[in-house]
Amino acid sequence: MSKFKRVRSQLSAAIMIAVLMGITTGCWDMVEPNERSIWVGSGVDSAAGRKIDLSVQIAVPRALGEGGGQQKPYLVKSTVGRNLEDCFQRLQAQLSRQIFLGHRHAVFVGQKTAETGMRRLMDEFGRNPRSNIRAKLFLVKGATAKAFLAESGGIEYFSTEKAIRQTRFNGINDKMTTMIFFKEVLQRDGMRPLMQVVETGTEKDPKSEAEGSEPSHREIALFNNSAAAVGYLQEEEAIAALWAAGYLEDQMVTETVYGQEVTIDLHHMKRTLKSKIEGENVELKLILRAQGIVDENDTDLNLFIYSDMKKVEQAFNQKIEQQMNTMIKMVQQKYKTDIFGFGEDIHRRHPKQWSQMKGNWDERFPKVKVTVISNIVIRHIGERGPK
Amino acid sequence: MKLSGNQLFWIMFCFQVHYALMPALQYGKQDAWLICLLSGAGVIAITYLMAKVSQLSPGDNIADLCRKLLGKWAGKLILLLYIVVWFFLTAVTLREWVDYVYLKLLPHTPIPIVVLPMSLLLIYVNLKGGIFAIGRCSQIIGPLYFLIGFAPVLLMFGIMDWTNLLPIYADTGVHQIVKGAVPTLGNTMGGAMMPLMLTAFMQQPQQATKYAVRAMGLSSLWVLIAALISVLVLGSHLAPQLTLPWVVSIRSVSILNFIQNIDAIAVFVYSFSHFIALSASTFVTSYGLAQLIHKKLWKLMVVCVVGLSFLAVVLTSDVGHITNLYRDIIWVRWVLPVNMLGIPLLLWIMGKMKKGALQ
Numbered sequence: 001m002s003k004f005k006r007v008r009s010q011l012s013a014a015i016m017i018a019v020l021m022g023i024t025t026g027c028w029d030m031v032e033p034n035e036r037s038i039w040v041g042s043g044v045d046s047a048a049g050r051k052i053d054l055s056v057q058i059a060v061p062r063a064l065g066e067g068g069g070q071q072k073p074y075l076v077k078s079t080v081g082r083n084l085e086d087c088f089q090r091l092q093a094q095l096s097r098q099i100f101l102g103h104r105h106a107v108f109v110g111q112k113t114a115e116t117g118m119r120r121l122m123d124e125f126g127r128n129p130r131s132n133i134r135a136k137l138f139l140v141k142g143a144t145a146k147a148f149l150a151e152s153g154g155i156e157y158f159s160t161e162k163a164i165r166q167t168r169f170n171g172i173n174d175k176m177t178t179m180i181f182f183k184e185v186l187q188r189d190g191m192r193p194l195m196q197v198v199e200t201g202t203e204k205d206p207k208s209e210a211e212g213s214e215p216s217h218r219e220i221a222l223f224n225n226s227a228a229a230v231g232y233l234q235e236e237e238a239i240a241a242l243w244a245a246g247y248l249e250d251q252m253v254t255e256t257v258y259g260q261e262v263t264i265d266l267h268h269m270k271r272t273l274k275s276k277i278e279g280e281n282v283e284l285k286l287i288l289r290a291q292g293i294v295d296e297n298d299t300d301l302n303l304f305i306y307s308d309m310k311k312v313e314q315a316f317n318q319k320i321e322q323q324m325n326t327m328i329k330m331v332q333q334k335y336k337t338d339i340f341g342f343g344e345d346i347h348r349r350h351p352k353q354w355s356q357m358k359g360n361w362d363e364r365f366p367k368v369k370v371t372v373i374s375n376i377v378i379r380h381i382g383e384r385g386p387k
Numbered sequence: 388m389k390l391s392g393n394q395l396f397w398i399m400f401c402f403q404v405h406y407a408l409m410p411a412l413q414y415g416k417q418d419a420w421l422i423c424l425l426s427g428a429g430v431i432a433i434t435y436l437m438a439k440v441s442q443l444s445p446g447d448n449i450a451d452l453c454r455k456l457l458g459k460w461a462g463k464l465i466l467l468l469y470i471v472v473w474f475f476l477t478a479v480t481l482r483e484w485v486d487y488v489y490l491k492l493l494p495h496t497p498i499p500i501v502v503l504p505m506s507l508l509l510i511y512v513n514l515k516g517g518i519f520a521i522g523r524c525s526q527i528i529g530p531l532y533f534l535i536g537f538a539p540v541l542l543m544f545g546i547m548d549w550t551n552l553l554p555i556y557a558d559t560g561v562h563q564i565v566k567g568a569v570p571t572l573g574n575t576m577g578g579a580m581m582p583l584m585l586t587a588f589m590q591q592p593q594q595a596t597k598y599a600v601r602a603m604g605l606s607s608l609w610v611l612i613a614a615l616i617s618v619l620v621l622g623s624h625l626a627p628q629l630t631l632p633w634v635v636s637i638r639s640v641s642i643l644n645f646i647q648n649i650d651a652i653a654v655f656v657y658s659f660s661h662f663i664a665l666s667a668s669t670f671v672t673s674y675g676l677a678q679l680i681h682k683k684l685w686k687l688m689v690v691c692v693v694g695l696s697f698l699a700v701v702l703t704s705d706v707g708h709i710t711n712l713y714r715d716i717i718w719v720r721w722v723l724p725v726n727m728l729g730i731p732l733l734l735w736i737m738g739k740m741k742k743g744a745l746q
Contacts, residue, residue, distance in 0.1 A: 174641065175639070184621065184625040188624060347553075349553070352557065
């Protein structure tokens with residue numbers, strides 16, 4: 001290659017690079033963050049005549065930055081439309097920025113809507129390619145979803161963020177609160193979905209927060225086959241149900257042992273099902289497993305002594321078995337919806353028999369005989385043995 | 388310069404468009420992997436046959452082979468059958484790529500604008516370097532494509548539910564498995580016909596069988612893994628309902644709330660591998676076409692083939708997902724029995740009988 005040619009090729013490469021750098025800097029298709037409304041959460045309520053009342057919580061970037069303390073960091077808009085996307089379209093007419101579903105972290109459903117069945121609302125979740133598929137689903141109890149979105153988020157900027165973090169730090173598997181998981185469970189023959197419940201009015205004026213103590217509330221909603229909420233479980237029952245249904249990963253559990261309280265911080269919580277079919281009778285064994293550290297021990301037992309530690313373990317297991325039994329009976333008798341996936345276990349273990357059962361599983365489910373075996377192991381007694 | 392075995396391997400591997408695993412999941416749900424296993428065996432068998440046919444006479448491609456074995460006119464007819472199929476393969480792969488890019492990246496861009504750069508690239512790579520340039524590109528893009536397929540699997544271990552695979556076999560049954568294996572076969576073997584044309588360009592044509600079978604074997608295995616993981620991550624009911632289950636599985640990765648949306652990287656690598664698949668099938672179509680008409684018109688043929696597939700994509704872009712229709716009506720009913728089994732078997736038998744004519 002002659003010198004002239006080499007120089008020419010180097011020169012052309014330099015020009016190419018310069019041109020490429022010039023046209024690839026920044027966004028030049030005008031879909032900048034400033035053009036979009038950051039849509040944090042949406043709320044779904046039903047309106048008259050099969051219509052949907054959709055509300056959205058939109059971040060106000062101006063208020064999120066420094067010095068924006070005076071203004072609320074979010075804005076709630078709502079509209080009535082024929083389906084979700086129709087509402088989006090109507091909302092767009094009210095907004096000065098393009099709606100952008102990529103940031104939709106959660107969808108809230110009002111109690112009334114959830115109880116009348118929300119199957120027809122499910123299609124938009126996961127069809128729209130621009131929406132965030134890891135968005136979570138929540139049920140707003142005692143109020144409309146709109147009211148929840150309008151609420152302050154407490155420590156967080158948004159009530160949406162608050163609800164998501166609450167569930168995450170309460171030991172529930174992240175994947176299982178998403179709407180794609182809800183949709184998957186909804187289609188299973190032998191399992192019914194459940195949903196986290198949030199309430200309005202939990203955030204008060206920061207000044208008076210310390211005064212009147214609001215009881216903390218943990219609640220889940222149970223759904224039936226047609227995606228309608230049929231019942232609610234609170235507190236210990238809710239935790240037991242989540243564990244029995246396989247949603248829970250870690251949890252602090254307090255039980256009364258020999259008249260005093262003991263708390264174990266459980267992790268690696270698992271449940272295993274074993275189904276057995278004899279003729280018409282279905283028997284199920286629910287085995288709960290977990291390991292944990294004793295965080296608090298108010299009893300007189302000295303945990304340095306092996307037999308005492310075993311006593312705590314045994315008492316714990318007994319209590320948990322009792323609670324589980326009561327809870328499962330109640331779900332079977334009162335709500336008659338198989339959130340635990342007992343049917344799914346029969347499907348997976350005895351597919352032949354299942355084909356005859358799946359047609360009327362909802363009638364069979366209350367008759368299933370369940371034996372609970374709790375298998376909790378104390379892995380550590382904490383930093384001291386005696387009280 | 389000649390094509391090496393390794394290059395053939397990566398070119399054929401890139402033909403695997405494994406994120407569209409619809410038929411296996413639709414027919415098999417949680418047993419999709421059984422269907423993939425069966426169709427994978429079929430793919431390997433057919434690839435073996437193709438590679439063997441391509442080696443009947445080293446240095447000759449399918450055009451020469453047909454001419455030598457069947458005479459001028461019958462040979463041209465058979466070559467034409469292949470060219471039509473290869474052209475469809477180019478157009479449909481281009482279409483698939485455009486659908487994907489449209490859905491994921493550029494929903495507001497007119498389709499011609501999306502297809503144009505890729506079309507120009509196809510013309511450029513074919514005119515400038517031909518199959519050797521494609522081969523060298525594939526040596527870089529192929530492994531990248533392989534990696535972007537595998538890396539998410541490791542990230543997805545945390546969200547897999549292994550009980551999703553149960554019950555094995557009981558829900559599906561042998562009838563459904565065989566029924567699903569045929570369209571899956573159609574979906575997974577665009578590359579199997581490549582040796583017919585490409586072996587002639589190889590340094591050591593006798594190595595083609597080894598590399599071709601390995602490439603299609605690996606890609607079939609990969610389809611199997613992708614089907615398996617889609618079911619493990621999304622569930623056996625949701626996965627069959629999605630247009631791109633593998634991409635959605637990747638999208639559901641969320642590690643520490645930090646490693647998310649890694650499908651954005653995948654989109655680029657998929658586009659690269661589409662480029663390899665498209666340019667190779669363009670080369671094969673236009674080279675065959677040139678042999679049919681006149682060898683010196685080769686470069687003109689490249690422009691024609693790309694131009695026609697451009698038109699095919701632009702003119703059909705209102706139909707929506709054309710791929711399933713194409714697979715069920717054209718590929719399964721005509722291409723599979725005729726081009727994949729019938730003609731290669733015929734050529735192979737003729738080749739064994741008329742050894743003298745090939746010398």
